[in-house]
Every structure is written in structure tokens, then in C-alpha cells.
Amino acid sequence: MLLMIRENYEEICKVAAQKFADFIRKKPNCVLGLATGSTPLGVYKELIRIYQEENLDFSLVQTFNLDEYVGLPWEHDQSYYYFMKKNLFDHINVHPNSIHIPNGMASDIEQECLEYEKQIIEAGGIDLQILGIGSNGHIAFNEPFSSLGSRTRIKTLTEKTRQDNARFFKSMDEVPKYAITMGVGTIMDSRSVILLASGSNKSWAIKNTVEGPITARVPATIVQIHRHATVLVDRDAASELTDAIKISE
Ligand code: PGA
Numbered sequence: 110m111l112l113m114i115r116e117n118y119e120e121i122c123k124v125a126a127q128k129f130a131d132f133i134r135k136k137p138n139c140v141l142g143l144a145t146g147s148t149p150l151g152v153y154k155e156l157i158r159i160y161q162e163e164n165l166d167f168s169l170v171q172t173f174n175l176d177e178y179v180g181l182p183w184e185h186d187q188s189y190y191y192f193m194k195k196n197l198f199d200h201i202n203v204h205p206n207s208i209h210i211p212n213g214m215a216s217d218i219e220q221e222c223l224e225y226e227k228q229i230i231e232a233g234g235i236d237l238q239i240l241g242i243g244s245n246g247h248i249a250f251n252e253p254f255s256s257l258g259s260r261t262r263i264k265t266l267t268e269k270t271r272q273d274n275a276r277f278f279k280s281m282d283e284v285p286k287y288a289i290t291m292g293v294g295t296i297m298d299s300r301s302v303i304l305l306a307s308g309s310n311k312s313w314a315i316k317n318t319v320e321g322p323i324t325a326r327v328p329a330t331i332v333q334i335h336r337h338a339t340v341l342v343d344r345d346a347a348s349e350l351t352d353a354i355k356i357s358e
Contacts, residue, residue: 152305237302237303258292261292303341
């Protein structure tokens, strides 16, 4: 695992976006794993800039998002489909047929999850996956005590995650209770992962992810045994690290 600590949020976003851009240039038909939440926003902004100013070409890229709320239609402004369109897809030349996001309105959720796994395999597997991390150490919607071998499935959101996400909804009642999420095992099958974290509210989760024992209690700790994982954090998110060798490039 490569630990990279940068001064602030802006810097980690620049480093992550550059890694994505370099990878897309090297493999134009790559398969990207994408995430929602506040953390990747700066990365997407920078990727849009590179697309506009440096001709980064997404025309052959395929994308798979980590998760989606159950029960929110695509046009709902808090659905992850809407988020991705607004913050990335509407601004780059990715082909609409190359975008994959679980369908939280599917009538048969179990079938939708199986189908999603199948689509990832048919695309050749995910080359590069971006990950945020919850303050409780979740990755995607794999909450504490999720099986570390899990595949795409429906999960109940914890109260903590619902509270963390309530800021995007009018009231707590409107925050969905369920989501479809790639499993920890699905994420671990990606050839590379970049986990990003910014801010002191993530310092506990990063401390555990980097220095703690691998445990389903903190699902992100599984990245310790990923073959090609980068943990890219700012100083505030790194503030509780004590033992890890701090690499600054
Ligand atoms: P955030 O969420 O980027 O909005 O902090 C991350 C996550 O919950 O995975």
C-alpha cells in the first residue's frame, strides 16, 4: 500500500486526477470505477479541466459506479446517477452506453445486483477504482461488519451514514434506508484502487485503515492486502497516524 500525504484537499484531488488522466492516456479503453460523495468532486472537476484544456479523451472509457440509493429515480437530485451526470458525465465525452450505475429502482434488486457483477466481468474488470471512505470506515456502502468477501448486493445504511448524508436532503426522513453497493470483494477485484480522504472527521477511519488490524469492523482496512492500493490523504485526515512511514513526494 502506498501512503501519500498532501497538504490539503486541493492537492490530493490534483494528484488523483493526474493518476486517472495518465492511466486513460495509457489505456484509452480502460474501465474506471467511480464514486460519489463530497470527496471525489475535486477530482472530477480537475478531470473536466484536463479534458477541456489538455484533450483527455474519454470516448472509449467505460465506467462503473460503486453504489446507488434504493428508491430514488435517476432524475432525483440526490440519486447518484444525477450526481455523476451533473458533476462529471455531462462535461466529458464518455459515451452514455459506457456508463454503468446500479439501478436503485429495479423491480428485482437481487437480479440487478447479479447483472451488475456480470457487466463488470464482461467489461473486462475494473482497472482503476476511486474510493472515498466513511467516517466509520465504510467503503461504498459496505458498512462496518460487512463481509470482506461480499459482492454487489442491497445493504441497510447505518444511522451514522444516514446522518452523515442527511445534509443533502430536506429532512432525515427523506434519507434512503437502503442502497445497492458493490461488495468489498467486488472492489478488491479492481486492478488498482485509490482511496481518498480529506479532513479531520476522517482521521479515525484513516488511522484504522492504514495502521489498524484488518477487520470487518472497519471495511476499508481490507485495502492493506490489495495488490495495488494508494491511500491519498491530506494532513488533517492523516493527523492520527503514528507508525506509518509517511511518504511525501
Ligand atoms: P464523503 O463520503 O466523500 O462525502 O465524505 C465518503 C463516503 O461516505 O464514502
